[in-house]
Amino acid sequence: MHQSSLLLAVLAAFSPSLHAATDAPVQLDLLLRGGTIYTGDAQTPVVGDVGIMGDRIVFAGKAAPAQFSARRTIDATGMVVAPGFIDAHTHADVDLHSKDPKKRLNIPFVTQGVTTSVIGNDGFGGFDIAAQAQRLRAAPIGTNVAMYVGFGPVRIDQLGEANQAPTPAQLEVMKHHVSQAMCEGALGLSTGLFYPPQNYSKTEEVIELAKVAARHGGIYDSHIRDESMYNIGLKGSIDEVIRIGHEAKLPVHVAHIKALGVDRQSLER
Numbered sequence: 001m002h003q004s005s006l007l008l009a010v011l012a013a014f015s016p017s018l019h020a021a022t023d024a025p026v027q028l029d030l031l032l033r034g035g036t037i038y039t040g041d042a043q044t045p046v047v048g049d050v051g052i053m054g055d056r057i058v059f060a061g062k063a064a065p066a067q068f069s070a071r072r073t074i075d076a077t078g079m080v081v082a083p084g085f086i087d088a089h090t091h092a093d094v095d096l097h098s099k100d101p102k103k104r105l106n107i108p109f110v111t112q113g114v115t116t117s118v119i120g121n122d123g124f125g126g127f128d129i130a131a132q133a134q135r136l137r138a139a140p141i142g143t144n145v146a147m148y149v150g151f152g153p154v155r156i157d158q159l160g161e162a163n164q165a166p167t168p169a170q171l172e173v174m175k176h177h178v179s180q181a182m183c184e185g186a187l188g189l190s191t192g193l194f195y196p197p198q199n200y201s202k203t204e205e206v207i208e209l210a211k212v213a214a215r216h217g218g219i220y221d222s223h224i225r226d227e228s229m230y231n232i233g234l235k236g237s238i239d240e241v242i243r244i245g246h247e248a249k250l251p252v253h254v255a256h257i258k259a260l261g262v263d264r265q266s267l268e269r
């Protein structure tokens with residue numbers, strides 16, 4: 001569910017009891033006062049208050065002065081209050097899987113308003129999605145997380161670091177890994193075609209795996225094959241992502257889009 005929808009759903013669920021309250025102020029755990037509230041919808045933000053009970057938002061809007069009392073009140077005047085951000089491309093994997101509880105809190109992300117980190121980007125994420133989820137549950141982390149199954153481990157499992165194409169049998173095993181990972185909750189397939197050994201793959205190989213992700217409702221996310229003039233060029237790399245999306249029939253996300261090097265513009269015209 002979209003976070004703002006969640007907010008509204010939560011409000012709807014709680015509103016009747018709040019409205020039924022007598023004149024006594026409703027006791028909240030946390031009240032954010034006077035912030036500029038963005039719900040995540042395309043609505044004009046309002047200056048108001050956000051009330052929280054436990055881990056639920058129970059009010060968002062202009063509260064009457066005596067409507068609430070709270071164990072803790074934060075003056076948010078002049079600040080934005082918004083649903084947590086989703087960072088679609090991180091390399092927080094190492095910290096989130098760290099033995100160090102402080103690193104697992106993912107403080108650099110939380111302090112920038114990020115409450116969901118996507119990991120497994122650039123084709124580096126393992127295909128053991130269920131096992132990763134189990135570890136993350138057992139050793140709690142500071143943000144929510146969503147995982148990609150990475151092309152790298154899938155390919156390395158069958159081909160190691162070899163610069164060659166998979167046999168049909170190897171490709172079948174790779175497809176099985178992607179399918180299994182999607183069933184275990186992966187967001188989609190990520191690749192880092194910029195990096196060896198992933199860059200040894202032909203587009204057709206990636207399309208076959210992306211089709212599997214597509215069948216499970218996944219998306220395709222790629223650190224594109226080139227950002228400069230090392231092989232197929234920046235434009236060729238974007239074209240490749242679009243082709244993969246068309247042929248595998250799934251949405252794509254271009255990561256690391258940049259024009260690297262001073263020759264880029266003239267060469268790509």
Ligand SMILES: [Zn+2]
Binds near residue numbers: 122255
């Ligand atoms: Zn990256």
